[in-house]
Amino acid sequence: MTEPGVREVVLHRAGSPAHAWVHGHEGGPLVVCTHGATMDGRMFDAQVGPLVAAGYQVLTWDLRGHGPPEAFTRLLLAFLAEHLPVLGR
Structure with missing residues (x-):
């Protein structure tokens, strides 16, 4: 659940x-x-x-593959499906 005064945005791109x-x-x-690597938007x-x-609008976000575990799993599976056949040649 998002706290009051915070707008959540979700973009669906490349299966993640x-x-x-x-x-x-x-x-x-x-x-x-x-x-940075191994972190998510909560670090801020x-x-x-x-x-x-102080009057700023602040955007925090999770880079692809970070944040909710299911996002990482989908991204990892898509990466493996795309790259392993080529790497195994």
């Missing part, structure tokens, strides 16, 4: 959903928070509140 959350009020300068939870309080 990409989840994003937009915090704050429309019209504020946008700050995009992109996580502590920064979101202060940024929104």
Whole structure:
């Protein structure tokens, strides 16, 4: 469930959903928070509140293959199906 004041966006691309959350009020300068490997968008939870309080709109998101486990599983299976036949030649 998404907390009040947060808009969740889900894009479905290449068999793997990409989840994003937009915090704050429309019209504020946008700050995009992109996580590193092995992380997800929750790593910015502590920064979101202060940024929104300062007037920014904050977008956090999960890169493809990060976040919900089912997203990683679908992405991994699609990757394996595409690459293993070629690599095994």
